[in-house]
Amino acid sequence: MARTATPKSGTKPKASAAPAALTDPAANAASAKDSSRGWPRPPEPKRHKATGPELLDFYRQMLLVRRFEERAGQLYGMGMIGGFCHLYIGQEAVVVGIQAALRPTDSVITGYRDHGHMLVAGIPAEAVMAELTGRAAGISKGKGGSMHMFSVEHGFYGGHGIVAAQVPLGTGLAFAHKYKGDGGLAVTYFGDGASNQGQVYESFNMAELWKLPVIFVIENNQYAMGTSVNRSSSEDQLYRRGESFRVPGLQVDGMDVLAVRGAAQTAVDWVRSGKGPILLELKTYRYRGHSMSDPAKYRSREEVAAMREKSDPIEAAKREIIEGGFADEARLKEIDKEVRAIVTGAADFAEEAPEPELSELYTDVLVGTY
Amino acid sequence: MAEIKLPAMSPTMEEGTLAKWLVAEGDVVKPGDLLAEIETDKATMELEADDGGTVVTLHVAAGTEGVKVGTVIATIAGEDEVAAPAAPVVAKAAAPVAAAAPVAAPIAAEAVVAATAPVAFDGPVKRQTVREALRDAMAEEMRTTPEVFVMGEEVAEYQGAYKVTQGLLEEFGPQRVVDTPITEYGFAGLGTGAAMGGLKPIVEFMTFNFAMQAIDHIINSAAKTNYMSGGQMRCPIVFRGPNGAASRVGAQHSQNYAPWYASVPGLIVIAPYSAADAKGLLKSAIRSPDPVVFLENELLYGQSFDVPEGDVAVPIGKASVVRAGRDVTLVSYSIGVGVALEAAKTLAAEGIEAEIIDLRTLRPLDTATVLASLKKTNRMVVVEEGWPVCSIASEIITVAMEQGFDDLDAPILRVTNVDVPLPYAANLEKAALLKAEDVVSAAKKVCYK
Ligand SMILES: Cc1ncc(C[n+]2csc(CCOP(=O)(O)OP(=O)(O)O)c2C)c(N)n1
Numbered sequence A: 001m002a003r004t005a006t007p008k009s010g011t012k013p014k015a016s017a018a019p020a021a022l023t024d025p026a027a028n029a030a031s032a033k034d035s036s037r038g039w040p041r042p043p044e045p046k047r048h049k050a051t052g053p054e055l056l057d058f059y060r061q062m063l064l065v066r067r068f069e070e071r072a073g074q075l076y077g078m079g080m081i082g083g084f085c086h087l088y089i090g091q092e093a094v095v096v097g098i099q100a101a102l103r104p105t106d107s108v109i110t111g112y113r114d115h116g117h118m119l120v121a122g123i124p125a126e127a128v129m130a131e132l133t134g135r136a137a138g139i140s141k142g143k144g145g146s147m148h149m150f151s152v153e154h155g156f157y158g159g160h161g162i163v164a165a166q167v168p169l170g171t172g173l174a175f176a177h178k179y180k181g182d183g184g185l186a187v188t189y190f191g192d193g194a195s196n197q198g199q200v201y202e203s204f205n206m207a208e209l210w211k212l213p214v215i216f217v218i219e220n221n222q223y224a225m226g227t228s229v230n231r232s233s234s235e236d237q238l239y240r241r242g243e244s245f246r247v248p249g250l251q252v253d254g255m256d257v258l259a260v261r262g263a264a265q266t267a268v269d270w271v272r273s274g275k276g277p278i279l280l281e282l283k284t285y286r287y288r289g290h291s292m293s294d295p296a297k298y299r300s301r302e303e304v305a306a307m308r309e310k311s312d313p314i315e316a317a318k319r320e321i322i323e324g325g326f327a328d329e330a331r332l333k334e335i336d337k338e339v340r341a342i343v344t345g346a347a348d349f350a351e352e353a354p355e356p357e358l359s360e361l362y363t364d365v366l367v368g369t370y
Numbered sequence B: 001m002a003e004i005k006l007p008a009m010s011p012t013m014e015e016g017t018l019a020k021w022l023v024a025e026g027d028v029v030k031p032g033d034l035l036a037e038i039e040t041d042k043a044t045m046e047l048e049a050d051d052g053g054t055v056v057t058l059h060v061a062a063g064t065e066g067v068k069v070g071t072v073i074a075t076i077a078g079e080d081e082v083a084a085p086a087a088p089v090v091a092k093a094a095a096p097v098a099a100a101a102p103v104a105a106p107i108a109a110e111a112v113v114a115a116t117a118p119v120a121f122d123g124p125v126k127r128q129t130v131r132e133a134l135r136d137a138m139a140e141e142m143r144t145t146p147e148v149f150v151m152g153e154e155v156a157e158y159q160g161a162y163k164v165t166q167g168l169l170e171e172f173g174p175q176r177v178v179d180t181p182i183t184e185y186g187f188a189g190l191g192t193g194a195a196m197g198g199l200k201p202i203v204e205f206m207t208f209n210f211a212m213q214a215i216d217h218i219i220n221s222a223a224k225t226n227y228m229s230g231g232q233m234r235c236p237i238v239f240r241g242p243n244g245a246a247s248r249v250g251a252q253h254s255q256n257y258a259p260w261y262a263s264v265p266g267l268i269v270i271a272p273y274s275a276a277d278a279k280g281l282l283k284s285a286i287r288s289p290d291p292v293v294f295l296e297n298e299l300l301y302g303q304s305f306d307v308p309e310g311d312v313a314v315p316i317g318k319a320s321v322v323r324a325g326r327d328v329t330l331v332s333y334s335i336g337v338g339v340a341l342e343a344a345k346t347l348a349a350e351g352i353e354a355e356i357i358d359l360r361t362l363r364p365l366d367t368a369t370v371l372a373s374l375k376k377t378n379r380m381v382v383v384e385e386g387w388p389v390c391s392i393a394s395e396i397i398t399v400a401m402e403q404g405f406d407d408l409d410a411p412i413l414r415v416t417n418v419d420v421p422l423p424y425a426a427n428l429e430k431a432a433l434l435k436a437e438d439v440v441s442a443a444k445k446v447c448y449k
C-alpha cells in the first residue's frame, strides 16, 4: 500500500475571507485535486523484492525485537526495570525495513519507544537490556534508562523523552551531514501524536528551505497514549502534513516489512540525490499499552486481536518465507531458538551486572573543567 | 511450568487487588490472551499471557486485596519446548528483586508515607487522597463558575494521565473538559488567550516537564500582559500538573520547576503538600484574577490526608506551621514537607524539637511566618526536593540574611537534591534525591549537636 497525496473524503471546504480578485481559484482547485501542486515528487514506491537470505534476516531482526520487548515487559513486571517503559511490539517491520536501506554513516534518532531502533542499529542486546535495568554496563552507563539511550558509535542519537524534540534534532543531524558533505542522511522517527507539535513544522520548513538530507518517518500506530489520530488531527492523513512546505509525503503499509523496505529505498534515493527532505507515514499498530502502566481502555480487545491476527508483520514474513520455499518450519524454529537465546543471555546479563559506582553520579555533567 | 507473578504495572505500584480471573484452571491460553484484571494504585489493568499454555493452578482467589507485587498468582504449563524457556526465567529472576525492591518504593515517597502532618481542622473532615482533593476542587469551582474549564492532554476520555481529572468529563461534558493534541505551546497560548477573552481556564500539563514547551506563554504572555497593558488585560488562568521527581523516569522527566516560576513577577506560584492544602489552594487559584502556576507532585497523589468538608478555600500567600518546635526551623514545600516531618521524628527522639514550615505558596512568599519562626528557634534548615543552585532555599536564606540576621545563631543550611541531572539507575537516583537523614544531620549541625 502506498498512497500519494489525494484529499481524504469529507474534507471541509475552506471559507475564504480574501476578496475574490486576489485569490487564485486555480491554485485552490489544483490543491484540491493534487496537493503537491506540481512540485517534483518521488516515484511511487515499489514493494521490495527480497532474496531468501534477506527475508530471513528481516524475519530474524523483527523476532529479536519482539522477543526482547516481551522479556523487557516481564522484567518490568518483576520490578527489574523502573519508570516508564514503552514497548515496540507490533511495529517491528517499520524499523527493520527502514534501517535496511541505510548506510553505516547515516544517523538515526527517535523518541522514547526506542529499544527496537537500537537493536536493529546493531547495538548489542546486553547493552540495551542492562540500560533498562540501570546497570553500569548499560549503553548510557545506567544513567539514561529506557527513554534515554544513545550510541554514537552506531549512528543512533537517542532515545528522547520529550515528544517531538527529536524532530528538529534530527533535522540538525541532517544539517551537519550536508555541512560536512559526508554523503550521510538522517532518519527522524516520531509518532502520530508527536506530529501535532509545532516544532515539527518549523523543522519541515527549514529542511525543505535548505534541502537537508532528512527522512521524516511518522510511525502512525494510530494512538498517542489514549488519543486516536482522528481525535487529535484536523488532517488525519499524516503523509500530507508536509505539503505546505513542499515536503513530499508517502503513505506506507508499516505492517509489511517489504513495503517498508521499498518505500525506504524511494526515500533514500530522493534524499541522497540532493532533492531535500521526504516524509513517510508508516501505518502501524502497537499491541501493548502506551507504556507499562497504561490500562488501554480507549480501544477494544477485538481491535487489538484483529490486528494481531490479520496484520502481524512477523507472521506475514513467516508465511512469505514458507510459501517462497526460503526455509522450512524447522529452520524458523531454530531462528526462534537463537533469538530467545540472545534475549535470555541479555536478560541474565542485565540482572546480574552491577549497578554504577556512586561516583558516576557526578560524571558527565560537563565535559570541560573550569 | 511457568509461574505467573503479580507484575508491577506502574512505576509506583507495590501491591494490587486481583479483581477478576478471566481464565479458569484447565483453560488453554494463547500469547496475548487476558489472564486477569488487576486494580493498581491508579487504574484497573489487564494482565496478558506472554506465552501460550494450559492454566494449571490459580493460586490467588478473585477479589483478594493487597496482593504484593511478585506473588505467584498462577501456574501455566508451556505449549511446547520452544515456548517454555521464557517463563521459568521469570520465576528465577524474581527472587533477588523481592529482596531488594529497588523500584516500587521511591525513597522520597517512603519518607512521606511514614509521617503525616497532624493538622487539626474545626468542623467535619474526610479522608482523601491528594488526587481526589484536586479533582473535587476543580469540580466544585466548575459547578459554581461556568467560565471555568479544564484543558490538556488526556484530561477527558482517558480521565487524566494520573487520574486527577477523573469523572470531570462525565459531569461537565466535552465543552468544559477538553482533550488537546500534544501541542503544549499551542494550548498554553490558547488557554492564555481564552483567559484574556474572559474565561477561566485550568490548563493541565501532563507533567511540568512538558510545560517547558509552553513556558514562553506562561511567562511572556500570561505573567506580563496585565503590567504591560497598564492593568487592562487580565489573565485569570491556572497552569497545573505534577512537578518534581517521580520514580525512575530519568533526567528529562524529573525536575522541580518551582524556582523557575517563582522568580517571575506577575505569576502566583503554589506548591502544596497535604490534600487539604491542595484542595483549598486550587480553589483559591481558580478564583484568583491572576495567572497561577500550581505545582503538584506525582508521588503525593496517592497519599491520604484529612480534608475539611465543603467549600473551604486556603488563602494564597500564607505559609503554615505544620509542626511546632523550639530548637530549629525546617522550611520546606511540596514533597519536601514529608521529608522534613520524617526528619523531625528522628530529631525528636534525640531531644531536638524541630518546627516545620510548609511554605505552600512560593510567590508571593510568606516571609513573615518564616522570620517569626526564626526569631523563635534562631536556627534554620531549608529542605527542598530540587537542585540547590538558585533555588527556593537560596531565596529563603537571602530573606533571613536581609531581614533576620540578628536572630541567627548559626548559618542556615540547605538540604536538597544533588546538583546533577537525575540519573535512572536505582542506586544513583536514590543517592541524588533529598533524604531525611541528611536533614537530620543538617539540623544537628546548626544546633551544634
Ligand atoms: C512534550 C511532551 N508532552 C507530553 C509527553 C507525554 N507523552 C509521552 S508519549 C505521549 C504520546 C505520544 O504518542 P505518539 O507520538 O503517537 O507516539 P507513540 O507513543 O504512539 O509511539 C505523550 C503524550 C511528553 N513526553 N512530552
Ligand SMILES: [Mg+2]
Residues within 6 Å of the ligand: A191, A192, A193, A219, A220, A221, A222, A223, A224, A225
Ligand atoms: Mg502513536
